[in-house]
Amino acid sequence: MRLALRHISLASVAAVTTTALALTSTPATAATAAPAPHGGSGGGWTAAWGVAHQYPGTPEGWPPNWSSDGFADESVRQTLRVSSAGSQVRVRLSNRYGTKPLVITGATVGRTGEGAALRPGTVRTLRFQGGRGLTVPTGKDAVSDALALPVRPLERLTVTLHFAPGGTGPVSYHADGLTTSYRAVGDRTRDTSGRPFAGGTSYAYYALSGVEVAGSRTDGTVVTFGDSITDGAGSTPDADNRYPDQLAERLTAARSRLSVVNSGISGNLLLSDSSCFGEKGIARFRHDVLDRPGVRTAVVLIGINDIGGGGQPDFGCGTAPEVTARSVVDGHKRLIRMAKERGVRIVGATLTPFKGAPYGYDTEAKQKLRKEVNHWIRTSGAYDAVADLDRALRDPADPDRLLPAYDSGDRIHPSDAGMDVMARTVRPQLVDDDR
Template sequence: MINDYALILNCRFSVRMKAIGIGLMLIASLTACGGSSSDNSAFVASWTAAQNDSNEDLASLGYGVLTPSVQTFTNETVRQVAHISVGGESVRIKFSNLYGTSPIHFDKVRLARSTGISSIDPSSDLPLTFNGNAAVTIAPGAETWSDEAKLKLNSASDLAVSIYISGTAVNNTSHRFALRTNYIAAGDVSSASSLNLSDPSSMTTSYYYLSEVDVKTTASSKVVVAFGDSITDGVGSTAGANLRYPDQLSAIGIGLNLAPQVSVVNQGLGGNRWLYNVFGPSGSSRFAHDVLGVTGVTHTIIFMGINDIGFSGAIPGETESASQIIAAISSAIAQAQAANIKVFLATITPFKGASYYTEAGEAQRQTINAWIRGSKDVVAVFDFDKAIQDPNNPTAILAAYDSGDHLHPSSAGYTTMAKTVDLSKFQ
């Protein structure tokens, strides 16, 4: 399986996920490669969103978290905005129905450069096709790539993707907590310069179906996948401002005009844990798809474990030890290295004062962080723990870096985390 991934990192493929116990098995079908061509251009990932099952009822499962309701689209246009990392001369997009129980049908999909809120630059508006067709049907459990579209995008710019669904499509596959407002409007307004947003239900803070944006570029590129939970996902940062730590790391790299350029994509998933599937598929079961399956991936930053610690024992039958969490991280490292992906680890950040803080959990965090800092089989360790801790109370986040829940950093905290990452390590 790992060798297969190493072969298809720069290719187009369709994917099905099949449940096996508490995990997921990935079945990939190679359809067309997007590697270097005669003009020395290649596709690289520039934006990603990890997918979860929209049907998860987190409140009834005992987690005390309200889950956004499953969205149904009928004769509607869904306009979603993706903030890309590096730019390119053309683009292709992956759409996902991984958790769907029935096929989904898009009548048309259009792309344009976003100019803010729901507005687009009409001069950039163009259709997206699938094997030459305007419409596409995605089977349950599958993903599909679009054809290449000739749309030039600058680095750190916003791309609007407008999907028109004439019939009815139930959304079971989404990125639940997007920290970005997306838009829903009646009828086919996929080419409209802006959408009518008078109805509050026309706005959503989730991503639907949209899984990855690749750009084609002649620039030599490194692709860094930030893998983690809600802290990687950016919870606590200013919504719509692109201030998650991966966003800010990407912006730093773009500002430095690095060669090779560094594309940073975000595969954080709110609430995610290594060993249990609630809050999306477990980290262990999704790592192959969400890291090894990203186009052109060369590096990954692994930063996850706080939910394993915090929820351990809080839910009946879901107790985890520090050794189990370390074993899961070690397995992910081995998978990445077998696919020739360079691995970086980040220490788990403080959480004293958070709703699920315990002294026993803090002891687990210290044990895992000691192991991370001593790891010899990774390229480097980024010490996010020390970067944002209160020096007078190191088990807690410094007040200036705390979003207010004592678990998630503020935008300023994410800035400090991004500055902790040494970008020269990715060259």
């Protein structure tokens, strides 16, 4: 089931939808969260976990999610794994693509137990400008107050949000979270047993978009940017085996103080917006990568969906135009310019093999485009460094195809073993104080 859905996520691409939500600039009030600080040094804060958000909705053929209906007098419990240490944490919430102000009446963070359970004695109340609740304006992010909570690299935390009885309407979310989220009726933010959450699960993240740490010296954040391959499609759910997760494990094992944040979105394109799969990469790169607190390096792997999905029939999310190698390269050049303007190091990853992929991705013309883009990434010198994922993952006997040992089974998404190879290939291109 999930393999078929991943195929749809790659093949379903769309032009800008007329229902896309405009980002507003609603001013802060006593009942409204202050604008969330972003970017650069982050005032001592470092992004330790995060996801990129997209428009609410459920593409045809995908499993149901809760983004369209939203929540009314319900608690949503979401688990994550931080990638760096700190003595303080704060939580970032997003209403970037919601339809009305998002009212949250309570929020907690605790250390993760089994399933929806929390470790007893670890639950802490999150506050926002001193209060327990907040309203996040449409099109905005908000961040909690600092909370004294020591965390270690690769430690799992659980955030529980209670949404007001009046109803949220459609909520900003991340679709392919690959980590089980739970919901329950009423305010269950301090429940440790997890039993009230037995009624419903989802693999998406809702409103929650980041966790940041402070109080321990770090070397900054590596933000991985791309589509479903970066997002982790093909890896084992609830196992933290996406390539950014495995990269964080390698950094921790090497005693590096770099953290890793995953800003991949399944189905995402570099050059075209999609009502199902998020804003185009050249539009969201600033918010989802450069505005992360403490960002130091960006790793870019994007363009496969533009090449493979361009000119395809509408699978329920609109259509995207056919692309040329030049247009994809020009999109990469825009990302590079934005990163360099911020002083962020940027690593380009070559586009991985997709021979045998379904839905019209695998044609002679599209393979030629992929190779032309990869040649530019390898030889232009435009990127600060290159992670040659194409060479690392391809079958030497058939270079247009993933090596079977690295194929999740759909001919395009790497398996857990393939994700590990990706992490091993990216790691040497990172610069930190321990190397």
